[in-house]
Amino acid sequence: MNTGKISESIYKRSVYKTIHTTGYQGNDTMDGAGLGADCAILAFDDAKLVTAQAMANGKDVLVGARALHHAVNHLAAFGYTEAKVTVSVLVPEELREIKLRNMLEKLVEQAKAVGAEIANTEVHVLPGLAKMVVNCTASELLAGSQDSCETKAKPGQDLIMTKWIGLEGTVALVGEKLTQLQTRYPLQLLEQAADFERFLSVIPEAATAIKSGATAMHVVREGGVFGALWEFAQRSGVGLVVDLKRIPVKQETIEVCEFFDINPYELLSGGSLLIAADNGMDIVAALQQQGIAAAIIGKTNDGNDRVVINGEEKRFLEPAKHDEFYSEKIK
Numbered sequence: 001m002n003t004g005k006i007s008e009s010i011y012k013r014s015v016y017k018t019i020h021t022t023g024y025q026g027n028d029t030m031d032g033a034g035l036g037a038d039c040a041i042l043a044f045d046d047a048k049l050v051t052a053q054a055m056a057n058g059k060d061v062l063v064g065a066r067a068l069h070h071a072v073n074h075l076a077a078f079g080y081t082e083a084k085v086t087v088s089v090l091v092p093e094e095l096r097e098i099k100l101r102n103m104l105e106k107l108v109e110q111a112k113a114v115g116a117e118i119a120n121t122e123v124h125v126l127p128g129l130a131k132m133v134v135n136c137t138a139s140e141l142l143a144g145s146q147d148s149c150e151t152k153a154k155p156g157q158d159l160i161m162t163k164w165i166g167l168e169g170t171v172a173l174v175g176e177k178l179t180q181l182q183t184r185y186p187l188q189l190l191e192q193a194a195d196f197e198r199f200l201s202v203i204p205e206a207a208t209a210i211k212s213g214a215t216a217m218h219v220v221r222e223g224g225v226f227g228a229l230w231e232f233a234q235r236s237g238v239g240l241v242v243d244l245k246r247i248p249v250k251q252e253t254i255e256v257c258e259f260f261d262i263n264p265y266e267l268l269s270g271g272s273l274l275i276a277a278d279n280g281m282d283i284v285a286a287l288q289q290q291g292i293a294a295a296i297i298g299k300t301n302d303g304n305d306r307v308v309i310n311g312e313e314k315r316f317l318e319p320a321k322h323d324e325f326y327s328e329k330i331k
Contacts, residue, residue, distance in 0.1 A: 039074040050080050053137040054221075060175025061099075062197055064089065064107035064134045066168055069200040070221055070270050071138035072116050076206035077217040077273065078151070083138040085111065087121040092129040103132065114201050152236040153216045155302035158280025159240060160214075161272060162205045162287065162294045165225045166253040167196045168270030169325050173256050177330070184259055193252035200271040205292045209275050212286040218274040223320030224266040225274075226308070230317045232274050233306045242298030244310040262324040276300060 039052035054070035056063050064087065072083050087107065091100060100123065111118055116138065153159075174181060174193045181190055206217060216236065220228040225247060233240050249264055257264040277283050280296045287294040306317040 039078050041078070048142045049139060050075055050078060050142065051137060051139040053135060055133065055135045057131045057133045058172050058176060059131050060172050061102050061106050062171055062175055063132050064103045064136075065110040065197070066172065066200065066270060067134040067136040068107055068111055068116065068138075069114070070219065071136040072114055073202045073206075073219045073270070073273075075138055075140055076201075076203045077219050079206070079210050080140050080142070081115070081203050081207055083116045083140050084119040085116050085139075086119050086137045088135040089121070089123040090126045090129060090133040091123065092131070093125055093127055095125075095132065100132075103134075107134075110197075110200070114203055151216055153232060153238055153276030153300050154236070155238050155300050157215065157276045157278055157300045158283075158296050159229075159242065159298045159300060160209075160275040160277065160280050160283055160287075160294055161220070161225070161247060161297050162202065162275070162292055163199050163272045164248045164250045164253065164293065165220070165269045165272060166249060166257065166264045166267040167199050167272060168221065169224075169264075169268035169323075170250070170253045170256050171196045171200070172268060172325060173260070173330070177260075181256065181259060185255060189252060189255065193250075193256060196250070196252070196271070202271065202273040204290060205273055205275075205287055205294070208286050208290050208292065209273070209277070209283055212277075212283045213279050214275045214277045214283060216276040218276075220269040220272040220274055222268060222323045222325075224264070224269050224323065225272070226265050226317055227320030227323070228269065228272075228274055229308075230306055230319055232276070233300070233317075234319075236276075236300070238300040239303030239305050239307075240298055240300045241307045241309060244308050244315075246295055246297040248293065248295050257324075260327070260330050262327050262329055264324075266320065267324040 042049040052071050052074035054067050056067035068085060075083055108118060170193050174190050178190060209217060218228055218232040229240060229242060253264050275283060284294045284296060308315045308317060
């Protein structure tokens with residue numbers, strides 16, 4: 001199997017089918033995790049437990065923070081903005097203690113920034129690993145029957161994207177490959193790219209979008225914006241048409257992707273959120289008033305095709321095969 005998130009076909013036949021056919025899912029699960037949704041909601045008589053998990057791997061100091069943000073971002077996309085987080089870390093035998101400490105310091109710093117509490121942390125040294133692997137599980141217990149945001153888009157809605165594609169991938173690549181990148185680019189540009197870490201949380205835009213009429217949201221991450229668009233449409237049972245030229249991207253991301261000859265539209269894009277709504281312009285205006293970049297990039301429809309248009313060219317989206325972050329081109 002390819003490195004990174006497994007393909008949709010493998011997930012369906014060997015994960016989803018196994019869990020839901022031979023496994024156990026109790027009646028308390030009102031919205032279970034599945035393809036394109038890494039968040040589950042368990043309902044009890046007088047409370048809800050919302051939980052989501054995410055994994056990140058890499059040699060960069062932000063690998064733990066990236067996993068934490070993604071787990072917490074999933075809760076935010078369902079309308080929940082507080083979380084307790086458990087952290088599991090696997091590290092290579094040759095990793096120095098100072099690098100582990102620096103990574104965890106960054107994780108704690110980012111947790112404080114988004115109001116997430118680290119409830120438990122485990123660290124294991126594992127032979128054969130080339131990079132650190134961090135898994136974060138974020139949970140929130142809610143009293144009463146607080147409603148969550150819908151998880152499915154509807155035909156005829158605007159598709160809004162916040163911030164820019166490739167933010168997480170750019171941060172991770174600069175963190176891992178700074179010396180290589182400095183052979184072509186000035187340090188100032190690379191420092192600006194590394195600063196994208198401040199955009200990795202989607203909690204602010206998720207809260208604003210819900211108040212402004214969003215009906216569904218989807219976190220963009222592995223497989224990039226192309227993968228997220230496919231997952232969002234597949235989970236919702238809708239088609240879509242997106243204008244490639246409307247998808248926002250930072251110049252620093254373009255430069256980093258050109259260095260490694262990888263596609264920015266298929267690169268780790270944690271920090272960006274897809275929003276479906278009837279009133280796209282109102283939501284964009286509300287986000288911009290909060291200082292959050294956002295753009296309408298397309299529209300959903302009642303068809304089956306997921307199409308990206310670039311001038312006269314037309315591309316039909318398919319399930320993501322891999323993320324460019326794991327490309328063999330990145331040495």
